[in-house]
Amino acid sequence: MDRVKNPPVTRAEVEDFLFQEAALLDEWRLEEWLGLLTEDATYQVPPNDRPDSNPADTLFILSDDIVRIRERVKRLSSPNCHAEHPHSRTRRMISNVRILAAEGNLITVAANFVVYRARRHEKIREYVGAYRYVLRHSEDGFKIKHRRAVIDTHELGSLGAVSFIL
Amino acid sequence: MRDSFIIDDAVGKKFLLNREALVSADVLKREIKNIFSKCWIYVGHSSELKKPGDFQTRLVAGRPVIFVRSATGAVQCFFNTCRHRGALVCAEREGNRRSFVCVYHGWSYRNDGNLAGVPGAEAYAETFDKSELGLRKPARFESYRDFWFMNLDPNAMALKDYLGRATDYIDLVTEQSPSGQMEIISGTQEYDIAANWKLMVENSVDDYHIPTTHSTWLAYMANSGVSIEVPKGEGLVLPTKGWAIDLGNGNFTTDNVNFRGRPVAKWIPIYGEDSKPEMEEIRKELVARLGAERAQRVADTNRNLVIFPNLVINDGSSVTVRTFYPASANKMNVRAWALGPVEETPTARARRLDAFLTFYGPGGFATPDDVEALELVQQGLANWEDDPWSEMSRGMGRGPDQQQLNSDEHHLRIFWRRWSQMMESP
Numbered sequence: 237m238d239r240v241k242n243p244p245v246t247r248a249e250v251e252d253f254l255f256q257e258a259a260l261l262d263e264w265r266l267e268e269w270l271g272l273l274t275e276d277a278t279y280q281v282p283p284n285d286r287p288d289s290n291p292a293d294t295l296f297i298l299s300d301d302i303v304r305i306r307e308r309v310k311r312l313s314s315p316n317c318h319a320e321h322p323h324s325r326t327r328r329m330i331s332n333v334r335i336l337a338a339e340g341n342l343i344t345v346a347a348n349f350v351v352y353r354a355r356r357h358e359k360i361r362e363y364v365g366a367y368r369y370v371l372r373h374s375e376d377g378f379k380i381k382h383r384r385a386v387i388d389t390h391e392l393g394s395l396g397a398v399s400f401i402l
Numbered sequence: 403m404r405d406s407f408i409i410d411d412a413v414g415k416k417f418l419l420n421r422e423a424l425v426s427a428d429v430l431k432r433e434i435k436n437i438f439s440k441c442w443i444y445v446g447h448s449s450e451l452k453k454p455g456d457f458q459t460r461l462v463a464g465r466p467v468i469f470v471r472s473a474t475g476a477v478q479c480f481f482n483t484c485r486h487r488g489a490l491v492c493a494e495r496e497g498n499r500r501s502f503v504c505v506y507h508g509w510s511y512r513n514d515g516n517l518a519g520v521p522g523a524e525a526y527a528e529t530f531d532k533s534e535l536g537l538r539k540p541a542r543f544e545s546y547r548d549f550w551f552m553n554l555d556p557n558a559m560a561l562k563d564y565l566g567r568a569t570d571y572i573d574l575v576t577e578q579s580p581s582g583q584m585e586i587i588s589g590t591q592e593y594d595i596a597a598n599w600k601l602m603v604e605n606s607v608d609d610y611h612i613p614t615t616h617s618t619w620l621a622y623m624a625n626s627g628v629s630i631e632v633p634k635g636e637g638l639v640l641p642t643k644g645w646a647i648d649l650g651n652g653n654f655t656t657d658n659v660n661f662r663g664r665p666v667a668k669w670i671p672i673y674g675e676d677s678k679p680e681m682e683e684i685r686k687e688l689v690a691r692l693g694a695e696r697a698q699r700v701a702d703t704n705r706n707l708v709i710f711p712n713l714v715i716n717d718g719s720s721v722t723v724r725t726f727y728p729a730s731a732n733k734m735n736v737r738a739w740a741l742g743p744v745e746e747t748p749t750a751r752a753r754r755l756d757a758f759l760t761f762y763g764p765g766g767f768a769t770p771d772d773v774e775a776l777e778l779v780q781q782g783l784a785n786w787e788d789d790p791w792s793e794m795s796r797g798m799g800r801g802p803d804q805q806q807l808n809s810d811e812h813h814l815r816i817f818w819r820r821w822s823q824m825m826e827s828p
Contacts, residue, residue, distance in 0.1 A: 281765055282589075283589035283590055283591060284590070284592065285495065285496075285589065285590045285592075286588055286589045286590075289588065289589060291752070291755060291756070292748065292751070292752040292755070293587070293588065293748070293751060293752070293755075294587065294588040294589040294755070295587050295588065295589030295590070295591065295739065295740040295755055295758060295763075296589060296755070296759060296765070297591065297763060297764055297765040298759055298763075298765030298766070299755075299756065299759055304760075307622045307625060307626075307767075308767075310618075310621070310622075310625075311618040311619075311621070311622060311767060314617075314618050314621070316617045316618050317618050317771065318615065318770075318771040318774040318775065319770035319771050319773065319774045320770075390495070391590075391592035391593070392591070392592055392593040392594075392764055393592065393593065393594050393735075394594045395593070396593055396594060396595065396596075396764065396773060397593065397764040397765070397769070397770040397773055398764055398765040398770075399764075399765075399770035
């Protein structure tokens with residue numbers, strides 16, 4: 237999909253929003269992050285061997301509706317979430333932001349990401365890939381209706397898990 | 403390297419495992435020789451090769467193989483190595499091909515493994531015989547209910563005999579399908595764990611760890627409306643009772659009464675009210691086909707089945723087929739798929755896949771914590787020389803008339819006894 241002509245919002249506005257989201261996630265302010273989501277938000281990470289697939293017929297790494305996103309945040313906030321306690325330190329680099337489509341108050345956005353993840357004494361793990369967002373915009377700003385993180389590596393391999401919010 | 407890695411004291415009711423088994427490169431070398439080259443090793447499922455020419459390349463026990471359906475429809479397995487100078491003859495992950503052509507010098511092989519063409523064949527002497535230069539195969543390649551295994555030992559017992567009583571548990575899984583045909587669903591979970599591969603065998607069947615390692619998953623279940631209350635006074639650690647069962651030849655399973663929902667066919671609120679009629683239909687079909695008792699076994703009981711040494715079929719929140727290989731003594735590669743009935747409706751399939759993600763896989767609510775636990779074990783095992791024995795006696799105090807529970811370590815001991823016996827043979 238190519239960039240849309242004359243979008244109703246500017247790329248800079250979208251970037252500001254995505255950078256703010258990245259900061260909340262990197263700082264583990266997950267309750268505030270939930271506030272960025274619509275009441276019907278979805279969050280998906282497709283399997284590495286089927287990056288363009290649909291969770292209704294393909295086994296994903298994760299595919300959450302808003303109920304499970306909230307449960308995921310509860311889990312991540314618990315000291316008994318062993319995979320993320322102590323929390324990974326993450327640092328997100330988001331670039332190549334494009335507005336792909338605009339329809340009504342919804343816009344489709346593509347962005348590239350590198351998420352560095354550091355944990356205890358381990359070597360830094362680099363999650364490299366592309367985001368696809370559907371954002372709802374209003375006078376109050378943006379809300380996330382859909383976010384999908386596609387990892388570029390052919391298998392998850394030594395990245396091990398997607399135990400944090402990618 | 404030690405001669406023996408276990409202390410198995412039936413009188414003293416003690417079972418100890420020497421931790422060198424989990425850290426040593428020499429042990430791994432012997433495992434490759436004594437276990438991975440002698441046992442039936444899972445390669446793939448017929449459903450991954452739907453049409454003639456369909457292939458999957460994968461590493462099986464460290465060996466690159468081509469798992470392929472040939473032009474005549476036969477499922478076959480070849481070592482992915484050119485007979486000429488050794489290159490992979492297929493570098494693609496999957497696809498459909500009539501032939502595999504080596505990119506180095508152009509030798510080409512038909513999808514039945516025979517050598518079809520050699521560029522500049524006139525340069526070879528008369529003694530050069532193309533019919534002797536087809537792709538090599540593992541010594542044995544056999545299937546049960548569409549699960550294909552290879553064996554590098556030409557003298558190995560038949561797969562059916564090797565599986566032994568495990569076939570009944572595979573049947574319980576495949577009987578979810580009205581036609582008895584299950585399929586691997588699109589999408590592969592492949593991830594590494596910085597831990598010895600045998601820790602994954604233990605973890606896949608160890609129900610003792612669930613309340614602690616997976617308390618956040620249990621909380622998620624409780625929040626969704628599943629009762630996670632543990633009955634008092636029965637020595638249980640989970641809401642329902644389960645057993646650990648020896649199936650022979652190092653194979654074993656847990657066998658539990660389900661509490662966590664099953665796509666076939668035990669409803670829990672996560673599936674949604676609107677799924678109830680379809681799930682009732684699924685159950686009715688089971689009862690009509692299998693009778694009430696067997697239908698209840700299929701629908702209301704879970705099993706975590708291990709086919710020695712490295713195939714796990716977990717039939718719980720969903721069905722996962724999981725295999726794993728040692729990359730080194732302290733690292734493994736895991737590969738996991740979802741399995742479902744071929745005739746499943748789109749809504750039932752979506753429910754099965756969603757249920758999978760509640761627990762399993764690298765983004766699930768449980769598996770990442772298993773990975774963490776296993777990696778913590780491996781890190782702790784750096785002390786193996788100073789603290790050499792793991793204590794694995796849980797359940798040995800039960801009398802001979804008492805069944806071993808899924809939260810005991812009976813089934814883990816079955817694995818280690820078999821492993822130990824194979825490692826000690828010359």
